Amino acid sequence: MKKLSILIPVYNAEKELGQCLDSILPQLTEETEMILIDDGSKDQSWQILQEYKNRYPEISISHQENQGCTATRKHALAQAQGKYSWFFDDDDRIEPNTLPALLSYLEDDPDILIFRNTVDFVEENYSFEMNCPDKVYDEPIPAIEDCFRNDSFNTYWNKFYRTSILKEHPECLPEGKENSGDLIFNCVAFTYAKKIISTSLLVYHYQKRARETMVNRFLPDSVEVLKDKETGVQTMMDMLQDPRNPLIDNYLLREYEVFVINLFADGSPYTREEKINMVQEHVLTPRGMVAIKNAETPNTYSRIFKRAAMTFNARKIVDTYTVLSTAKNTFGGLYRQFRKMTYLKK
Numbered sequence: 001m002k003k004l005s006i007l008i009p010v011y012n013a014e015k016e017l018g019q020c021l022d023s024i025l026p027q028l029t030e031e032t033e034m035i036l037i038d039d040g041s042k043d044q045s046w047q048i049l050q051e052y053k054n055r056y057p058e059i060s061i062s063h064q065e066n067q068g069c070t071a072t073r074k075h076a077l078a079q080a081q082g083k084y085s086w087f088f089d090d091d092d093r094i095e096p097n098t099l100p101a102l103l104s105y106l107e108d109d110p111d112i113l114i115f116r117n118t119v120d121f122v123e124e125n126y127s128f129e130m131n132c133p134d135k136v137y138d139e140p141i142p143a144i145e146d147c148f149r150n151d152s153f154n155t156y157w158n159k160f161y162r163t164s165i166l167k168e169h170p171e172c173l174p175e176g177k178e179n180s181g182d183l184i185f186n187c188v189a190f191t192y193a194k195k196i197i198s199t200s201l202l203v204y205h206y207q208k209r210a211r212e213t214m215v216n217r218f219l220p221d222s223v224e225v226l227k228d229k230e231t232g233v234q235t236m237m238d239m240l241q242d243p244r245n246p247l248i249d250n251y252l253l254r255e256y257e258v259f260v261i262n263l264f265a266d267g268s269p270y271t272r273e274e275k276i277n278m279v280q281e282h283v284l285t286p287r288g289m290v291a292i293k294n295a296e297t298p299n300t301y302s303r304i305f306k307r308a309a310m311t312f313n314a315r316k317i318v319d320t321y322t323v324l325s326t327a328k329n330t331f332g333g334l335y336r337q338f339r340k341m342t343y344l345k346k
Contacts, residue, residue: 003031003103004160005082008090009072010036014043016091016207021052027099034059035076040066070181074173077166084160091207092157098203102160111193113160117204135198141242143196148247156182158204165192179219180228187236218267223282226259230287246294253295256283257305260317264325272318280314
C-alpha cells in the first residue's frame with residue numbers, strides 16, 4: 001500500500017497548473033501516488049497534464065466531462081490506494097523539501113495530520129500565515145478547538161486524512177454543496193478521528209485571486225450555505241458530546257458576518273428592504289443571537305460587525321454595511337481585513 005495519495009481535480013487551470021505540479025513532482029517517492037482528473041476543462045489543462053504524464057509516467061491522469069469539484073474529488077478518492085489522502089488545489093503550491101518531512105509524521109499513525117500554510121492574495125501581492133501548533137491530540141475536540149482558533153477548520157488542503165475514514169463515510173463529500181462542502185467534509189472527518197497530529201512546518205501556499213472572493217462574487221446560495229454550516233458544526237459537536245462549546249459561537253459569528261457581506265457583493269440583486277428582511281430571518285434567529293452575544297471578536301472588523309449586530313436591529317446592521325461597502329476603496333486597511341475575512345473559496 002502507498003503511504004499517501006495526492007488527489008488533484010483540475011479545471012481551467014492552464015496558467016497555474018505547471019507551477020502547482022512543479023512544486024510537488026520532485027518530492028514524490030515510492031510511497032506516494034498522484035492522481036489528477038481533468039474535469040472537462042475548456043482551456044489547455046488537459047494538454048498540460050498529458051505533457052507531464054510523458055515526463056512523469058508514474059502519475060495518473062484522466063479526463064471526464066464536467067461534473068463539478070465534489071464529484072471529481074469522489075472519483076479521485078475512489079482511485080486512491082494510499083493509506084492517507086491529500087486533496088490539493090490545481091493552482092496552489094508547496095514548499096520545497098517538505099513532503100518527506102510530512103510523511104515521517106505518518107509513522108505515528110494519526111487519523112488526520114494538520115500543517116501550516118499561507119494564504120496568498122495574488123493581485124494585492126500580500127499574504128498571511130495560518131497558525132498551526134506542534135501538538136498531538138488523542139481526541140478530536142481539542143484539535144477542533146485549535147482549528148477554529150487558527151481559522152483552519154474550513155480548509156482541507158492543509159491536512160492529510162486517513163483514506164479509510166473518508167471511504168467509510170461518503171457523507172463527507174455531499175453533492176451540490178460546492179460552497180459549504182469543505183466545512184461538511186471536516187465535520188465528518190474530525191468526528192471519526194481518534195488521533196490527530198499538528199505541525200508548525202510551513203508547507204502549503206493557497207493562492208487567492210480577487211475574482212474568487214465573496215466580497216466581489218455574489219453567492220446566490222448563501223442562505224443554504226449558512227444553514228449547512230450551522231447544522232454541520234452543531235451536529236459534529238452533538239456527536240462528540242460537546243454541544244455548547246464556546247468556539248461554535250465564534251465560528252458562527254464569522255459565518256453570519258460573511259453572510260451579511262455577501263448581501264453587498266457585486267451582482268447582489270437585493271434591495272435595502274430585502275437585505276433587512278434576510279438579516280432578520282437568517283442572522284437574528286434565536287441561535288444567531290446566542291452566538292452574537294457570546295462570541296469573541298479577534299479583529300477590528302469582527303468588532304464592527306458585533307457592535308452592529310448587538311443592537312439586534314436588522315435595519316442598523318444593513319445601514320452599517322451600506323456605509324462600509326461604499327467606503328471600501330477609501331479605507332484600504334479596513335477593507336483589506338474585510339477581504340481577509342472572506343478568503344475561502346468554499
